[in-house]
Amino acid sequence: MPSQEQMKAALQAYVDGFAKGDADSVIALFAEDAIVEDPVGTPEKRGGEVAEFYRNAVAGGAKLVLEGPIRGSHGSSAAMPFTVEMPGMKISVIDVFTFDEAGKVTSMRAYWGPDEITQG
């Protein structure tokens, strides 16, 4: 099981990757067979779709502003509350991550609904 520190460092690196506009550093956090469900309730992305999703998000200028501390768990999950700020739009989001033994992300699920989008 990855340590709390390892998982929290990965979530912080995820935030930092967006801040630096470095999609590759975000994609590198994921295991090869990882799935991304963003937002929850839409089809899961896998493999090349995950990389494409993050390249597009970073290219679109998305920045993640943490809204409180990154949470670990008593297992191999971690979660964080944040606002995604994009040109002309903000979305309130909670991301939940699971990890494999090696500390790579095996899933990311993003909780936000249509009403979490605000303009400006």
Added chain:
Amino acid sequence: MPSQEQMKAALQAYVDGFAKGDADSVIALFAEDAIVEDPVGTPEKRGGEVAEFYRNAVAGGAKLVLEGPIRGSHGSSAAMPFTVEMPGMKISVIDVFTFDEAGKVTSMRAYWGPDEITQG
């Protein structure tokens, strides 16, 4: 699928139930076969264990202070970031809920690790 408004109202009622010291109103939000994993990584509670868990938490004086907006999803899930304040202790938590067609909670998973506990 429950509406975003329905799910968010349930999460707010959950917070309010703790505020009022009303465990029954919290327990009434759950479907009969609901599971609670609090914290994530520990065994799931079911049935009478769920009711007992909430009776103990409310009796212990736990209050939930929201740390940002309640999030919906594009499915039947919702999530919220908060601090649990108990006598002598605070814990930073993210709760994720799933719902059935009737708008009852089918699962609650609480993301917090040992390091999310602070004294005072």
